[in-house]
Amino acid sequence: MASILPASNTSMRSDRNKYIGKGFVHVKNPYLDSMDEDILYHLDLGTKTHNLPAMFGDVKFVCVGGSPNRMKAFALFMHKELRLEDSEEDIKDICAGTDRYCMYKIGPVLSISHGMGVPSISIMLHELIKLLYHARCCDVTIIRIGTSGGIGIAPGSVVITDKAVDSFFKPQFEQVILDDTITRSTELDKELAEELLNCSKEIPDFPTLIGHTMCTHDFYEGQGRLDGALCSFSREKGLDYLKRAYNAGIRNIEMECTVFAAMCRLCGLKAAVVCVTLLNRLECDQINSPHDVLAEYQKRPQLLIAKFIKQRLGLHD
Ligand SMILES: O=P(O)(O)O[C@H]1O[C@H](CO)[C@@H](O)[C@H]1O
Numbered sequence: 001m002a003s004i005l006p007a008s009n010t011s012m013r014s015d016r017n018k019y020i021g022k023g024f025v026h027v028k029n030p031y032l033d034s035m036d037e038d039i040l041y042h043l044d045l046g047t048k049t050h051n052l053p054a055m056f057g058d059v060k061f062v063c064v065g066g067s068p069n070r071m072k073a074f075a076l077f078m079h080k081e082l083r084l085e086d087s088e089e090d091i092k093d094i095c096a097g098t099d100r101y102c103m104y105k106i107g108p109v110l111s112i113s114h115g116m117g118v119p120s121i122s123i124m125l126h127e128l129i130k131l132l133y134h135a136r137c138c139d140v141t142i143i144r145i146g147t148s149g150g151i152g153i154a155p156g157s158v159v160i161t162d163k164a165v166d167s168f169f170k171p172q173f174e175q176v177i178l179d180d181t182i183t184r185s186t187e188l189d190k191e192l193a194e195e196l197l198n199c200s201k202e203i204p205d206f207p208t209l210i211g212h213t214m215c216t217h218d219f220y221e222g223q224g225r226l227d228g229a230l231c232s233f234s235r236e237k238g239l240d241y242l243k244r245a246y247n248a249g250i251r252n253i254e255m256e257c258t259v260f261a262a263m264c265r266l267c268g269l270k271a272a273v274v275c276v277t278l279l280n281r282l283e284c285d286q287i288n289s290p291h292d293v294l295a296e297y298q299k300r301p302q303l304l305i306a307k308f309i310k311q312r313l314g315l316h317d
């Protein structure tokens with residue numbers, strides 16, 4: 001897969017402005033184009049060392065999720081679903097030179113892991129978005145396929161996010177930049193969410209709903225759990241918070257959706273968040289379903305996204 005550039009082909013200063021608009025992925029950084037080289041350190045890729053347009057120019061769908069194993073499994077699944085001619089052994093981790101993230105390319109689909117939490121996904125997204133920009137990708141759809149804690153819905157339900165909200169139930173992402181806090185919108189693509197919901201209706205016994213998703217900066221206290229190493233509130237207070245979240249339209253809690261929505265929106269990527277729920281937080285804090293049940297739950301967003309991508313590509317089951 002690696003396409004290494006000859007030493008002479010090093011300039012980044014091509015006419016980049018023409019790629020803004022028209023569905024091209026763009027960056028909002030006046031300094032980038034004046035750099036002679038851009039090293040995507042955590043992806044082990046770079047503009048001088050790799051021919052990014054040749055390697056990634058045809059990417060139309062990017063799927064991201066926390067776990068490296070899940071994203072490898074998704075890549076292998078997509079390879080089967082798209083019935084590509086190359087063999088399964090050809091699917092190699094493009095980022096094998098770093099153990100921060102993994103990345104697989106299956107035809108027009110890129111599958112990438114992002115680790116847990118806002119800082120981890122944010123670093124990956126900076127470099128991924130620059131990668132798509134350097135590769136001159138256009139009309140890219142990006143989907144986070146994750147796990148989450150449900151609120152007031154049956155475990156195993158798939159939630160398609162309409163609004164990504166913070167711990168105060170606000171549809172915004174606050175980023176500390178230098179010693180200032182700036183607020184970015186977390187609006188997601190409504191049509192894409194509806195398209196995904198319609199797609200889910202074609203899969204038998206597939207509980208799916210559209211709802212708000214809350215992003216927290218902690219799995220334990222931040223999500224109202226009583227079972228962390230620290231807990232500074234009462235059972236009643238924790239439950240009251242979760243009930244208020246439910247009444248505000250929140251149906252699940254995870255740890256990346258707000259920064260994901262904010263960054264993708266600013267850079268011209270149509271984005272969706274599709275997470276399965278592993279438990280009902282109004283009933284318990286611990287994830288206690290058997291391993292095989294959890295493994296099957298984790299596959300649900302993958303099934304839906306595979307169906308969606310095949311529909312978009314005009315492939316039928
Ligand atoms: O299943 P993933 O994609 O890792 O996402 C969820 O799971 C992790 C916590 O277990 C957090 O990263 C949360 O957002």
Ligand SMILES: O=c1cc[nH]c(=O)[nH]1
Binds near residue numbers: 150
């Ligand atoms: O409860 C949960 C389950 C998965 N991921 C989360 O962030 N919270």
